[in-house]
Amino acid sequence: MPPRNFGRDAERASKRASKAAFEEVVDERWQMPDDAPVDEEVERWIESAETRVTHRTVRYRENRRVADYAFVHEICLNGSWVEIAKIDCAHGEVHKHWPPPDESGRLQRIVILPIYLQEDVEKTYQDSLNEIYDNLEENERKWRDGR
DSSP states (O other): OOOTTHHHHHHHHHHHHHHHHHHHHHHTSOOOOTTOOEEEEEEEEEEOSSEEEEEEEEEETTTOOEEEEEEEEEEEETTEEEEEEEEEOGGGEEEEEESSOOTTSOOEEEEEEEOSSHHHHHHHHHHHHHHHHHTHHHHHHHHHHTO
16 A cells, blocks of 8 residues: 555645656756946837837857847836836847736746747747737737736
């Protein structure tokens, strides 16, 4: 007869093994070296009284390749700018923060691609930019309506 807590013990052991495997994989993800010679460009391509989209692109000085980026869509609400959608490369993965927000006001976090090579950053750059612009109206509607 198996021990009384066999199911729970097995589940806990499985969770510990999954967490260890995840941490090992995350350690293998690419990150821009802290001392890399880079230039950061920040531009606003759409800016009006109600909405704006900010592009932050980090490029290596030597070859101008993209090392990091973030595209942020914001709207003006009661005189303050509020982020309603974003795609960025933090935490070793390209991911988006997408409406509608949850009960606490946080946007959904959706992973697009884990970053294992610098090329993963570059190959997602244009698609991420397009996704922000292709969804401006829909994201604003989802953010305002909450669905």
